[in-house]
Amino acid sequence: MAKKLFSDAAAALDGLLHDGMTLAAGGFGLCGIPETLIDALCASGVKGITAISNNAGIDDFGLGLLLRTRQIAKMISSYVGENKEFERQYLAGELEVEFCPQGTLAERMRAGGAGIPGFYTRTAFGTRLAEGKEVREFNGEPHVLETGLVVDLSIVKAWKADPYGNLVYRKSARNFNPMVATCGRVTVAEVEHIIGSGELDPDHIHTPGIFVQRVILATRNEKRIEQRTLRREA
Numbered sequence: 007m008a009k010k011l012f013s014d015a016a017a018a019l020d021g022l023l024h025d026g027m028t029l030a031a032g033g034f035g036l037c038g039i040p041e042t043l044i045d046a047l048c049a050s051g052v053k054g055i056t057a058i059s060n061n062a063g064i065d066d067f068g069l070g071l072l073l074r075t076r077q078i079a080k081m082i083s084s085y086v087g088e089n090k091e092f093e094r095q096y097l098a099g100e101l102e103v104e105f106c107p108q109g110t111l112a113e114r115m116r117a118g119g120a121g122i123p124g125f126y127t128r129t130a131f132g133t134r135l136a137e138g139k140e141v142r143e144f145n146g147e148p149h150v151l152e153t154g155l156v157v158d159l160s161i162v163k164a165w166k167a168d169p170y171g172n173l174v175y176r177k178s179a180r181n182f183n184p185m186v187a188t189c190g191r192v193t194v195a196e197v198e199h200i201i202g203s204g205e206l207d208p209d210h211i212h213t214p215g216i217f218v219q220r221v222i223l224a225t226r227n228e229k230r231i232e233q234r235t236l237r238r239e240a
Contacts, residue, residue: 010171010221011200015046018194018220022159023047026054026079030115030155031069032162032186035061035085038179039068040161041226042196047161048072054079058115058155060108060182062086067230073101082155084108088232105135110152112185117154119188119217124153160190163224164213167197168204171218172211180212187213196224 012018029047033039047055048071055078062083063070070089072078080102086092095101106114107129117125126149130136140151162183165176173195175183187193195218 010215010219011169012220012222014225015042015196015222016049018222019043019046019050019159022192022194023050023052024158025052026056027052027159028056028157029058030157030160030186030189031057031059032160032179032183033060033068034178034181035088035232036064036068036230037177037232038163038175038181038183039063040163040194040196040224041068041228042222042224043161043194044068044071045226048075048077051077053077056080056082058082058111058157059186060084060111062089062092064088064232065091067228076100080104082106082111084111107135112182114152114155115182115185115189118156119185120154122154124151126151155189157190158192160186160188160193162187162193162195162213164195164197166199166201166206167195167218167221168201168206168215169221170203171195171215171221172206173197173213173215173218174206174210175212184213187217190217192220193218194220194222196222198224198227 057078073091082104096103110129128149131148131150136150141148164173166174
């Protein structure tokens, strides 16, 4: 078995980064994002990144850190409404953006990981998001051709991993991370717990280790809440 456990984020990313690379990052809002690996990407100074993610983080957390340092040149995303710096860069023409419906984005990454180059969906037909894309009719309904996504590097956050890179996610962190893990030519996972060989129930594994090349123990597990909603007392 190839060595999959690395001492830290910098070591796990060594040899994988280059300017102009494509990057897929797991997480749903601020939940289940690879905080430790994002910090290491910031420290690396790599530039011109095309970042694919459900969201763009916020100004001082998540992918917002890479936007603040101008390391991201293009975002392919579905929800970006919490990041003022993203908004500023986009409106100023400093950041290229490709908006993609959330379910379509998830399926594009899943398709890329499964070796499927494209698929048809009804989502976005008749909107600006479908402009310039091929349309075919199925069962009397128009469908838009979307392409699968394959990236240079995927970074994900999991709850547990074993030495083989098998991953288990916890609760909402299971949104997007499993698809992101499959679509990278190389996938690096940061996890909260590394357990021994044979300690994971095979029925509980969400991402098989065949998709994961490198694993680190996360050193940042802040787990911020994007928008705190509290019930008012009577």
